[in-house]
Amino acid sequence: MSLAHAVLTSLLEKPSSGYELARRFDRSIGYFWRATHQQIYRELARMEASGWLASSVPADAGRTRKREYCVLAAGRRELAQWAAQPAALPDLRDEFMVKLRADAVLAEVDLRPELQRHLALHREKLAQYQAIEARDFPTGRTLSRHAQIQHMILKKGILYEQGSLAWTQDMLELLARLAPPGTEREHQ
Amino acid sequence: MSLAHAVLTSLLEKPSSGYELARRFDRSIGYFWRATHQQIYRELARMEASGWLASSVPADAGRTRKREYCVLAAGRRELAQWAAQPAALPDLRDEFMVKLRADAVLAEVDLRPELQRHLALHREKLAQYQAIEARDFPTGRTLSRHAQIQHMILKKGILYEQGSLAWTQDMLELLARLAPPGTEREHQ
């Protein structure tokens, strides 16, 4: 149950509304744990029922339904307890690898356009990550413990994108060698 | 719905029983798409109902309930159609990154033993992948189109493990600097 704990972490950094959380998930934590707003609202309700969170109507709520969540001591204990448990290595569920394998047996789909698209997406993501790195973790300055750890998390993302980029280029070259332009053989 | 298509691919390579499929998933395709036997049986039943597969009692069934599945033309069409659709980039759902981030705010858990454990696991996986590489994709020999694509899929796994290994070592070094032995501060 990682989502709950990701939310706890995010709320410890800054008490927020569900909506704000959902948007923050699209950045920081979202690189490694994505969640829709529906998931987050469901989780917040559960966690409040478990006594991990308290909610209040914030000053800027006006007449809206906005609620702000704050981590209670029990939530903090739960998070520490969970963080100390061993974690399984993540499995790489990559849909495209399944498609590649399908193409390996079928030999009737041209996956090069898709690889080109992925190349662009990886480049974009990498540029985004590196922009965040330059902005939040400047070289030469001494960073806090918190910042140094966050930096390493970002670096993991950067490393993955760099690897994916290189691999995608190699894969494109291989497909170009296997089916050079003009040798198209749709439907075998 | 990738599982169904992963199963189709695997069955095209070799008609099999659900049990055999489940075990093959722990190797080849399993690097990028893991599935339990329950998932596979459920999927096989659905796919047979959809007319994508035909099942028969194999010669070596004896008195057992063993059934062998074979892809029908409709299944093959479905797979080709699906493979041609654009695929979203996978999201890296890495539970340990959430734990790291939790530790960044809490500063009361020592994640070094867990990192050491991950280090060993990554090394083990990498060694496994490289053993498969040496066995199935010998250098110097000309490989078939099918084999070359399969090799690239394996290489993606190898690349990921190498990156993870390097990152885990860096992370360990950082934590050693932040909390050198003897400076333990459990519960802040």
Next chain:
DNA sequence: TGCTCCATGTAACACGTTACATGATTGC
């Protein structure tokens, strides 16, 4: 007035996980 964004939710469904159950075959 109508558009976009903020903000929260319900409902249904797809997918994945865990626990449990059953029975045949193989090898000691």
Next chain:
DNA sequence: GCAATCATGTAACGTGTTACATGGAGCA
């Protein structure tokens, strides 16, 4: 005879996805 492995399944539950619904606030 017993254990391990082969082989298939049911049931319950947890998590993730998609579609839809509601209403306030700010702005042109």
